[in-house]
Amino acid sequence: MMDGSRSSSGHHGRGPRGIPEEDDSALSPNTVSEATPLLPPHVQIEVSKSLKENQDKWKHLMDIDASNNTAQQMADDIDVDIEALKFFDDKEFPRTQHDMSRSLSLSNIMYSPLSHDTKTASVDVNKFMVAAAFIEDGIHGRKIGYRIDAQALRMVRWFHSTWYRYLFNVVGIGCCALAFVEDGQARPLDVWSLVELLCLLGFSMDVYYRYAMSSDKTKAQFRQREPWATLRFVLLVVTFAEMGLCAAGVSIVQPRYTRIFRPFMVIARRRNIRVVFASFLRALKDVAVVLALTLCVVLFFGLMGFLLFADSSVILNVPYFATLGDSLYNMLLIQSCLPVMMAVMLPYYVQSQWSALYFVVFVLFTNFFLVKLTIAVSYRRYKRNTEKMLYKRLQKRKIALSKAFELLSDDPLDEDTPRTITLDAWLNVCRFLKPKWTSEEAEVVFYSSDVQQTNAVDFTAFIQLSSVLVNASVSRRHRRPSLFIQDMKKWQTRTRNFLLAQTTVWGYPVIYMEVFVGFLICLSVVQATQVNNYALTNSLNHTWRLVGVGLLSLFTVEILLKLFAFGSTEFFNRPFCQFDIVVAVVGWLFYAMTSLVPAFPVVFYDLALAVRSLRVLKLLNLFPPFHSILWTMNRIIPLIGQLFLVILSVVYVFAILAQANYGQVLATFPDSLKANASAWYIHKEEFQLDTFENCLVTLFEEATLAGWNSIMDALFVVTQSPHTLMFFFTYRITISNILLPIFVGFLVESFSSNQKPAESYVVMSLSST
Secondary structure, three states: OOOOOOOOOOOOOEEEEEEOEEEOOOOOOEEEEEOOOOOOOOOOEEEEEEEEHHHHHHHHHHHOOOOOOHHHHHHHOOOOHHHHHHHHHHHOOOOOHHHHHHHHHHHOEEEEEOOEEEEEOOOOOOOHHHHHHHHHHHHHHHOOHHHHHHHHHHHHHHHHHHHHHHHHHHHHHHHHHHHHHOOOOOOOOOOHHHHHHHHHHHHHHHHHHHHHHHHHHHOOOOHHHHHHHHHHHHHHHHHHHHHHHHHOOOHHHHHOOOHHHHHHHHHHOHHHHHHHHHHHHHHHHHHHHHHHHHHHHHHHHHHHHHHHHHHHHHHHHOOOOOHHHHHHHHHHHHHHHHHHHHHHHHHHHHHHOOOOHHHHHHHHHHHHHHHHHHHHHHHHHHHHHHHHHHHHHHHHHHHHHHHHHHHOOOOOOOOOOOOEEEHHHHHHHHHOOOOOHHHHHHHHHHHOOOOOOOOOOOOOHHHHHHHHHHHHOOOEEOOOOHHHHHHHHHHHHHHHHHHHHHHOOOOEEHHHHHHHHHHHHHHHHHHHHHOOOOOOOOOHHHHHHHHHHHHHHHHHHHHHHHHHHHHHHHHHHOOHHHHHHHHHHHHHHHHHHHHHHOOOOHHHHHHHHHHOOOOOOHHHHHOOOHHHHHHHHHHHHHHHHHHHHHHHHHHOOOHHHHHHHHHOOOOOOOOOHHHHHHHHOOOOOOOOOHHHHHHHHHHHHHOOOOOOOHHHHHHHHHOHHHHHHHHHHHHHHHHHHHHHHHHHHHHHHHHHHHOOOOOOOOOOOEEEE
């Protein structure tokens, strides 16, 4: 069926005991379907040819060195418990004199090996339950440094469950969103402080769960083995201490700076975001070298500018290079805000055109060389860190699977006999891993690795067997359906062939239905522009609105046809099909609301039209070059989201600090000083720091606009503090010279590494009549 020694051919072959070999010419692409004597005669099996490829990838875990690391130490801490659990679950012990002596050495559990009678309290776990937990940890590449009692296993299931992660995300987002209703100042406990307190208690319970389910040795070394949980604990302690001082009326906590910890409590909990954040920190080491080199260049050119233009500054009565401090400030400003160069250079250029050479060389060396060098080193560091983190995850996978194998396998009677896992052990563990599977289905999955039908697999085959659990699903279908079902199957096949009918144009495959849908997409874009054309008469506008309803109806028919032809599994695994459903649901919802409720804002219907126009991406997907790019973008969208979350967390910190320190400075800017901040004063309504949302907008514009220094200059006019300059220069350098180049480097590496053929989603189905 999935033997690595067999190759896909155009016919149905059979392995031992009738297991079908891989076949590329089956019901669906990369799928075979054939009956097998392993199951009753009416049972049929379908498998994907990519299953063997995935098994081969996991087989390389045998080459991974998983020794001498924290994950291995944490796993070894529970060896005694594993041995005891395995020994007392063995129905055939004591088999040898060694078993007799070993039972007496397991003093942590009271047991009489002769009477086979357990004198402990009721044991709620068995080795199959624990092995199932280890296999799940191996699949996800997690450490297994937790206890193996019933309470700890229950906490592990909760801790890694989907609903718990969603709940934690909601609490984290809610806690961070409190900044929109706070003014940044410490006040006695109010409603929002109580909400924050509840969120912090939720974070505390999460840290406690991590600690409580850990093994005794992991608890003793919790700081070294769980550094991220320790970090969250420290942040929580500091936050609670500040809130306590605030409630006591201590003025030293004015304003509350611990609010900057909120996003990092979420980052430290979510593993994937945590990996990206750690990659940022590791890349920061190399970026700091380039940044230090940039500052050295600024110092050198600042000193050179002072020596070259100090006399000219006095003669021309301009302050740019009059003192060494002014010279350094203006060169740093030119490096961070390039348009300033024209104003600084102009007086000296008028006096001598050769002075332009000084500024040109500086800009070329800093903005066009060192900034790009930052991207290069970020790319290199991220690639190395990605490989390192992947290797660590593979180590954790091998460690967890090896512990599961050790728990499920029988001890050999002699040293020459290899350890194996029997079919019965696999069936028992599947009761916890896949409770919806029947014994027949679990047996078929087992024989995907046990191709010789020996009813036992070694560790290498067990690793391959575990890989099936990652991307394989088993389902049942009746093989002898009614005549109605048979007719529906025929129509489903015809509809599928109709939707996928294609031709070749200039060597590229072109699907007729997609071309027709592309025409409808272009027409929908035209309709979206004309429905809001106020130059048209009411009748024409109404006509275009009816055209929009017709197009939306056709798109809905397209969705229904594809859902019928492809089936729910394949349909919902297609990204554009998922997008089509969103577009159709949003379109019908807003159209119904604007039609049935006259007071409902029409802007929502316009929003639905704008969302529907995004289907132009589907039109571009028809062209092979765009298809490759869109496929790669779809693969790296999760990473892009994680990168944005890390950058947004940094912006969140600066927004909290800006609101706390400068919240009312710009709001109460005196008119008498507007001549000193004319560039900002013109846009003073747009650039404010009095609320958190205004801080986000202002800092975003400061990170992207060329004239960002106008905000800094306006604040400096009022505060006259060098800390103001330090704050804004730090923010600008952090975003423009550190985070954005790292982001680009990460993006380049991810884009290049994901330009590979898509791996087929593996579906294994059992059909029964």
